[in-house]
Amino acid sequence: MHIRPIALPAAGAAGALALAVAPASAHVTITPDTTAAGAYAVLTFSAGHGCDGSPTTTVAIDMPDQVYAVTPTRNPYWTVEKVMADLDEPITDAHGNEITERVDQVVYEARTPLPDGQRDTFELSLQLPDAAGETLVFPVVQTCEEGENPWIETPAEGQDPEELEFPAPTVTITEAEAEGDSHRAGASDEEPAEPAASAEGTGGDEEDEDGNGLALAGLGTGVAGIVVGGIALARSRKA
Ligand SMILES: [Cu+2]
Structure with a gap:
């Protein structure tokens, strides 16, 4: 109809295609x-x-x-x-x-x-x-x-x-695009590995554990300045 x-x-050709x-x-x-x-x-x-x-x-x-x-x-x-x-x-x-x-x-x-x-x-x-x-x-x-x-x-x-x-x-609707995840996409595309990318390669929680580790190491020394420094470093790494 x-x-x-x-x-x-x-x-x-165009007509046939149409x-x-x-x-x-x-x-x-x-x-x-x-x-x-x-x-x-x-x-x-x-x-x-x-x-x-x-x-x-x-x-x-x-x-x-x-x-x-x-x-x-x-x-x-x-x-x-x-x-x-x-x-x-x-x-x-x-x-x-x-x-x-x-x-x-x-x-x-x-x-x-x-x-x-x-x-x-x-x-x-x-x-x-x-x-x-x-x-x-x-x-x-x-x-x-x-x-x-x-x-x-x-x-x-x-x-x-x-x-x-x-x-x-x-x-x-199809799957969401991996926008904002470009560094992850890069890691799997054989680009030069950044520190964060290699941490992901051995487990997604690695970054958080690093932060905790620094804070704990600071506590172990008993020196307040190092504790503060460790926390600051952990925060900056998360940011
Ligand atoms: Cu029609």
């Missing part, structure tokens, strides 16, 4: 720049056609419950509005701020309707939840001058998603 034979004259992936690319889809758990991602939604030939006037994107904050990218052909919803219970974000509402929906409304046969994209910036393996569903209702396409279907247990007429676009 969403693949029109009339699209084929765009033949050539045909091979047509069922997915013709729908409303999401291209994420990252899928890593907890990462800040830009999700690019694309609408590849209107409603049975009618130009698109509104694209309303529902946010999954696990997403609280969204920053939509401006698009000169559309106005954009965030529809907020109160949370049942306030939550505290990573900066310690109390959050009482979340973005429930992002609505793009066309200043100039998007003609059928042309595509446009809508970018949403948001933090992916720390939920590797979970699939986020973003139901989209595409409204046209005549009719609408409710991209809200999800496959039933065991059902082939390709069978759906109006599948909701989704993003499946």
Whole structure:
């Protein structure tokens, strides 16, 4: 229903390639720049056609419950509005701020309707939840001058998603990236071993034990100055 034979004259190699992936690319889809758990991602939604030939006037994107904050990218052909919803219970974000509402929906409304046969994209910036393996569903209702396409279907247990007429676009979250752990990654990449890296090679607790050892050695001498020095050294090593 969403693949029109009339699209084929765009033949050539590109046309053949497009045909091979047509069922997915013709729908409303999401291209994420990252899928890593907890990462800040830009999700690019694309609408590849209107409603049975009618130009698109509104694209309303529902946010999954696990997403609280969204920053939509401006698009000169559309106005954009965030529809907020109160949370049942306030939550505290990573900066310690109390959050009482979340973005429930992002609505793009066309200043100039998007003609059928042309595509446009809508970018949403948001933090992916720390939920590797979970699939986020973003139901989209595409409204046209005549009719609408409710991209809200999800496959039933065991059902082939390709069978759906109006599948909701989704993003499946993958394992978090090992960012901020770069020195560990370096250690396993055969870079010159730093003292900390070699300590890790013989056991993760080595660093703490070093610190305790210094403090105890200081106590053993009975000289207060050395104890203080040992503690200071232990602290500086931890920092
Ligand atoms: Cu389609």
